Each structure stands twice: as structure tokens, then as C-alpha cells.
Amino acid sequence: MKISNETKIGVLTAFAITIMILGFNFLKGKTLFGTSHTMYAKYTNVQGLATSNPVMINGLQVGTVYSITTDKNMKEILVNMTLTKDVNIPVNSYATIKNNPLGTTTVEIRLGDAMQYLPKDDTIRTETSAGILDAAVQEIRPVLGQVKNAVKSLDSVLMTVNSVVDPNAKNNIRGILENLNKTTAGLTESSASLNTLLNTQTGALAKSLNNVSSFTGNLANNNDKLTAVMTNLDKTTTNLSNLDLQKTLTTLDATVTELKASLGKLNTTNGTAGMLLNDPKLYNNLAATANKINVLLDDIKTNPKRYISFSVFGKKNKSEPLKYPLPDTLNAPYIILQK
Template structure:
């Protein structure tokens, strides 16, 4: 059977179209001859993920991202991926977008989970986004940047305040204060040296003084032992007895009992003593004025003299 040129041209054109489609999909990472599985994941933001980005499981590339499109009017994005590897994982396995370095782009990793029913082609996996290097650095550097800016601002304020404080007059006062401090330090050094010399020169005296203190402490200890042996209870009882006796005497004096009580309380006793004192004084006065009346020596007899009443010196 002879094939015409038109048929050959048509076959070549179809073959070229098939090769073009196959090559295009192969360049996109889709092998049309392989038994691929297609999975989906939904994201709010794909973080720069692009078609033909690698799909990995535990770091091994098992497929590529085949398509990215909007899912609905709310802005959700549907990502489809082809997985050529027959590695099994459950429907709860997560499709995680990761990467995003300074040079490399984003990739898609399937975090396998083995609990529950196994995933089949056409299933939608839970999607999540892992922080990339740049995002992580930005998250860490942003607080540090804020702190550095605050520190710089505080440092500027401190420097301005310091410059305001350290005017020429303040600098001069500071220099004078440092000079005074050096002088004080020198005086203190001299005093310390003198104190050391004094301690060295009086070392024997200090030793004797400390020895005397030790002896005094020992004597005080002996005195404390002696005091501890004193019968304080007996002394207290004797003192209480003496106080009781003194109270009894004072009570009897207040009640006018006894000679001393009558002397304090009975006015008659006082009047009698007062009269006796007056009479004794008059007798002594008369004895001084008329001694011959009481003592008289005469060879010729006694001649009585008329009695003269003594003057009452108490009136």
C-alpha cells in the first residue's frame, strides 16, 4: 500500500505535535508515560511557589507542581501536584510549602502520615506554610532592629545630656574634684602608714592588753560561777520577811501602839515631854543663877536668901 505524501505530512505533523506536548510536559516535570498520582492542596498564600517546583517526601523529589490557580472569589489558591513515586501515605499527610532562600525558590514537601486511610490520586491534602530563611531572619531581626533603634535613641539622649552637663565650668569642677580625691587618697595612705607604724611600735602593749582582757574575762567567768552558786531564793525570802516586819512596825506606829507610836500619835505624851523639858531648863537656869542655894559651905552657919523665881526663857 502506497502512502501519499499528504498522509505522511499529516503523520509527521501529528508526531511533532505529540512530541511538543510530551516535551512541554516533560519540561514541566510531568512524565505522560509514567503512572502519576495527582494531589491537591489549598492555600491562602503560596509564598511565591511556581509551577514545576519540586515536590519532595523526606527530602527526596517525587514529583512536581503541575498547576496553580485561584479556587474561588475569596482568593483561595488551589495547587495541583504530580507524584510519580508509589510511596504510600495517608490522607492526613500535610503539603507544606517551604524554602525561599536568597537564590532558590519555594518547594513543596509532603509530610507523610501513616494513620488512617491511604491517600489516592485526586485527594486534597491539608496545606500549610513553613517559615523560610528570609521570613525567619526577618522575624528575628525585626525585634532586634527595634531594640537597636531604641538603644541608639537613648544613647543620643544620654550623650546630649552629658554634653549639657559637662560644660566648661563642670569640667573644671570635675578636674578639681579628681585632684581633691587624689589628695585625700594620699592623706589616707599616709594615715595608713602611720597606723601600721603605731601598731608595730605598740605590739607588746597590745599583746599585754589582750592578755589582761583574757584574765578579766576569766575573772568575770569565775564571778559568774560564784553568783550562780548564791542562793537567790533564800535572799529573796529574807528580804520579803524584812519588808513584812518593816510594814508591821510602820502599821503599829500609824496605829499609835508602843512608846514610839504614842510619841507620834498621842499629843499628851508630847505635851508632858515639852513641860518636862521646860522645867529641866528652868532648873538648870536657876542652878546657874543661884548656885549657893543648892551648894553652900559656911563655918558660921547658913543664911537663907529669899527665893527668886527664874526667868522663863521659853516664853
């Protein structure tokens, strides 16, 4: 059987129309082979909502806006929504239009807590949502009221200050401001002095830090010597700790005791040393012996021929010997110097 060209053209045209209708419905949110159902909402202001805009529940897209229709009076706008996901929507839920100036306007379904759910092709409750500007105004309006009250209070305070502050008080305030200016100038000079002190090149603090750095460098360079000194000191302290210091002190105490006993004996007439130091008779005998020796020496000096003779035929000296020492030796015995 031969198919005519007209039949082929008609079939292709019908197929193209079907594909166009299905594509148009798909772009509008209708599923081609899946399950979907319709939900309606009525508004007085759709805030720029358009077909194919998403329908959201808790941030998840569950459908799209299929169509938006209204009557001639424009008092009520019917929004037809196609839900592509099988979700349960409680009967006390609300559909709110969320206007986003930087993005796409969406329909936000806020789920209720009822145990009964809306059937398919039913109408959901709606509520008017304030735009971003309106919300901002609602947030700012209480603040503006507080600012207005604060301005009124400030104005009252300023009026009170103007009534209290007399010319003398104003002069005092002017003087305080002048002193504050001088103080600020002093702080500026102090800051300059502090900058000079903290200068990394010429500041005293930098020089001190350089000296400290040099000192620590010297310590680091002489670390071996310091280690040797500390080692020797440790050895010395070890040797001192090893000494029997108590035994040495005991021996020294015994020596001191014996020395005190010897000195005590010297202060008495007991013993030879004590008698030599404390017996006056010994002193008198020694003084008498010294005087006799002085007399003998003076006599030898005066009459040497009495004791020594060098002549065979010389005349013998028959003069009387001295009985007292000469005046130059009387009471001045000769002192024998020790080498």
C-alpha cells in the first residue's frame, strides 16, 4: 500500500503539534510521564510572580507555577501550581509569595501541624508577605522611634546645659580646653621623645639592646671557659664537702684548750717558765749579775794591765779595782743585740 505525500505531511504535522504541546507543558512544569497534581492559591498581589516559577517547601522545590489568571476587576488573582512531588500538605498550611529582587520570585508553602491533608486540586490558604523593603521598614521603624525619642532627650539635655552654664562656667570650660590643648602638645613632645628613645638606629633603647646582645655574644663565645670555671668550682665544692671539717674543728678546739692551759701555767709560779716570768727574785738576780758584769767590764777598760800584761819587765798595776760601775754604765746595762 502506497502512502501519499499528503498523508505523510499530515502525520508529521500532528506529531510536531503533539511534541510542541508536550514541550510547552513540560516547560510550564507539567510532567510528561510522572505523577503530578494541581494546587490553587488566591492572592490580591502576586509581587511579580510568573509562570514556571518554583514552588518551595522547606527550601526544596516541589513544583512550579503553571498559570496565573484573574478577572477584569483585578481584585483576586488565581495561581495554578503543579506539584511534581507527592507530598502531604496539612489543611492549615499557608502559601506565601517570596519576592527576591536578586533572584526569582517563588511560592513558599509553610506547612501546618494538622493531621488532615489537602486533597488534590484543592485551594490552599494564603497570606500576604511583606517585601524586602517593607520588612526593612518594619524593622527600622522601632529604631527610628527610639532615635526620635533620643533626639528629644538630647535636646532637653542641651537646653538644660545652656540654662545652667553661665558666662563664668563657659570661661572655665574654655580654660579647661586650653589646658587640654597644652596637655596634648606635651603628649606630642613626649611621643617624639619616645620615638627618639625607640629609634632603631640612634635610640638609647637600641644601644642598650646592642650592648645586651654584645654581652650575650661574649657569653656565648666564652661558653667553654665558663663551663670549665663552673666545672672547677664544682670540683672545689665537692672537695670541700668531702673534707672532715668537724674533725678539723675538734682538733683546733683541743689545740686552743691546750694553749689556754699553757698560758694559764705561764701566769702562775708553778713550773720553770712560770717562775722565770713571775718570780721577782730572778729579775733581781739578773739585774745584780748585769751590774757586776758592768763593773768588771768597766774595770777592765780602766785598768787593762791588771788583767792583761804584754811586758816582761813591766810594772804591775797595784791600784784598787772598781767597786761601782762608771757613770756612763750605771743603771744602764749593756744590751746584747741578737742577730
